[in-house]
Amino acid sequence: MCFTAIVDKVVRQLERLWWAPVEVLVFHAVSDLYDSRRNKRVDWSQTDVFKNHVRLLKSRYRFISLDEAGRRLRRWCPRRERLAVLTCDDGYASVLEVLPFLESERVPVTLFVNPKYLDGVSRREGYAEEPQYMTHDQLWALTSEWVTVGMHGYAHDDATVQTAEEFELSVERCVEALQRHPRYIPFFAYTWGRHTEATQRLLWQKGIVPVGVDGNTNRHYHGMIDRRPMDSHYWNKIWSKMTNER
Numbered sequence: 001m002c003f004t005a006i007v008d009k010v011v012r013q014l015e016r017l018w019w020a021p022v023e024v025l026v027f028h029a030v031s032d033l034y035d036s037r038r039n040k041r042v043d044w045s046q047t048d049v050f051k052n053h054v055r056l057l058k059s060r061y062r063f064i065s066l067d068e069a070g071r072r073l074r075r076w077c078p079r080r081e082r083l084a085v086l087t088c089d090d091g092y093a094s095v096l097e098v099l100p101f102l103e104s105e106r107v108p109v110t111l112f113v114n115p116k117y118l119d120g121v122s123r124r125e126g127y128a129e130e131p132q133y134m135t136h137d138q139l140w141a142l143t144s145e146w147v148t149v150g151m152h153g154y155a156h157d158d159a160t161v162q163t164a165e166e167f168e169l170s171v172e173r174c175v176e177a178l179q180r181h182p183r184y185i186p187f188f189a190y191t192w193g194r195h196t197e198a199t200q201r202l203l204w205q206k207g208i209v210p211v212g213v214d215g216n217t218n219r220h221y222h223g224m225i226d227r228r229p230m231d232s233h234y235w236n237k238i239w240s241k242m243t244n245e246r
């Protein structure tokens, strides 16, 4: 093991003693029935199962918003309380159905959307049927204090295969499209969590917080916020990892 890896391991161990976990979770589509034409199995949860998982999380964690988590992860004072954050990627219209439930449970949620698909017509590759994304009007109707809106790339592109210019244009088009939303926050969830040092630097320069999905907990802010997938496909594995966290 090289010196930097040893130092990193020691730092992480010290962080475990100092700061309780901040679990940032991501889900995608939620609906009563699975429809293979509109969803992928790994990005879907059945509605009642999803609700049960949220209630289970509430029994162990206190939910806070993502921007509040960003502030708390930067603090140096010790944190003893286990916190959780709910985020939702891709902006599937089906998610609108569970927002009243989340508000009734007093669970804030951040929706990471791709502006290209808010027109109600454009479709991502791999989805055969009619558009399944929320529209611009539906997104702009979300003004609840329990919802915030962040960026997920303009068209769900992989940042690691885009050129630097393409990635910057994608970020700029996201900001342009979303910054006037009343619940906009400057957080950027990488598509599939894929990123490079260059994409990180660009977001930092623009004052945007990068958000990944490497499946780890957060203890302190190291330049990005990590997330764990909580769609049904991943739940058992992720829940077991979370309950083993000190």
Ligand SMILES: [Zn+2]
Binding pocket: 089, 090, 152, 156, 191, 192
């Ligand atoms: Zn996505």
